Amino acid sequence: MPAKGKHRRPKSSAFSRGLAVAGTGGAALVLPVIATTAASAQTAPQSTPAAKTSAAAPALAKKAGTTTYSVVAGDSLSKIADQLNVTGGWKKLYKDNRKVVGDDPRLIHPGLKLTIGKKAKAAAASDRADRADRSKRTTKLTPAKSAPAAKPKKTYSNDLDGWIKESLDVMAKHGIPGSYDGIHRNIMRESSGNPLAINNWDSNAAAGTPSKGLLQVIDPTFFAYHVPGTSMDSYDPVANITAACNYAADKYGSIDNVNGAY
Template sequence: MPARGKHRRPGNSTLIRGIVAAGTGGAALALPLVGATGAHAAQPVQAAQAAPNAVPQVSLVTYKVVKGDTLSKIAKARTTGDWKKLYKANRAVIGNDPSAIRPGLKLTVGTKNGRTPAKTAKATTASAVTPAAATTYTDDLDGWIKQSLDVMAQQGIPGSYDGIYRNIIRESSGNPQAMNNWDSNAVAGTPSKGLLQVIDPTFTAYHVTGTSLDPFDPVANITAACNYAAARYGSIDNVFGAY
């Protein structure tokens, strides 16, 4: 049994308490907890296949020139935009001066009629990338530790399964609802809570983003405690007693 007064409030080296008053008899419990952090699922990603380079599909029509028209204006409005090609196709009607078009002239115009793929006119159907399988965790001590380790790996927090498990068994016997109501922290109004017996000020200071804000949440409790242990001892693996 750790000596009385090992856990202090934040102003005097905030600590995590190591004694369970829940009386679990040393057996690891696997109790579900409402609000436990859910499994981190890889989000599905969808992407459409890129269509081949497209070319304009055209059809030939007769266009009657009106007042104010120019070859450039007609080309931009009714063709692919190249007035020189329009002039070349209608030179016999226009004459040698491309600026000499006049109202009433009838030009053969290749109108823009939509766009189709260069190699095929078949529509390309969007294809979704197969989503990665979601990681699932069992709602028990083993699952909580494994989920915490995944969160810790993402955040660069050191620790091993064995180190976490060893400290949980000593601190709470695996009961996520364990709370110490008798030590100096409890008397001061900050009882130790959860699997790794974290007091509220420590949980708040070392809470890991992405986990629950509930100190009794198994995954949130483990990751916050391991974050604290990493800052104070280098890793939860280096903790072998009250911390």
């Protein structure tokens, strides 16, 4: 009976599949067979393309702690301020570079050099320091003006001459006319210079309002024509004179126009 044929291919290990036997005069030489695998068939991975570079950076130049920007075509102060995050925006940028830009902030041109930040602040600080220094120099050169000395208070003698002179000064402040001679003349006629003189016999006295003082003024007239700043006592020499002169100015134009009983 014929032997059963083998219909299944005998298994071989991965190692045996990778070997080949070569005859070398009776000796078996085992050589490795380099198989072309899927891994070897793969091509080298392609290099990753370089990341795209960012947009061109603003044309900035730093020197000695300052930052300068060179204006390019299409620039505006607003655009530059936004790009560089300028605190205060385009107005601050224009203020710091006014001498360079000129009077119109819209008229900037390529190549114009704008100072950003530190230098502008330093320039402002330097300008303030210069002004302070000039102020100090001016202060040193210009002597301080001393306050005018207070005028000593005017004094008057406690007699007829002093009373008339003080009355005239009070009258001048209130615009009441009268002269030294006119006052003196009427005082001598009315009271002979006695500030405590009183008339107890005329019609005024009969009515209960006797004439009093240097210029013989009755109380109703004294209080009606009393001058502020003087005593409310009708016997007071200065108060009596100024009230009488105020009355005479109202009735006769001035005490100088009075030459008799009034």
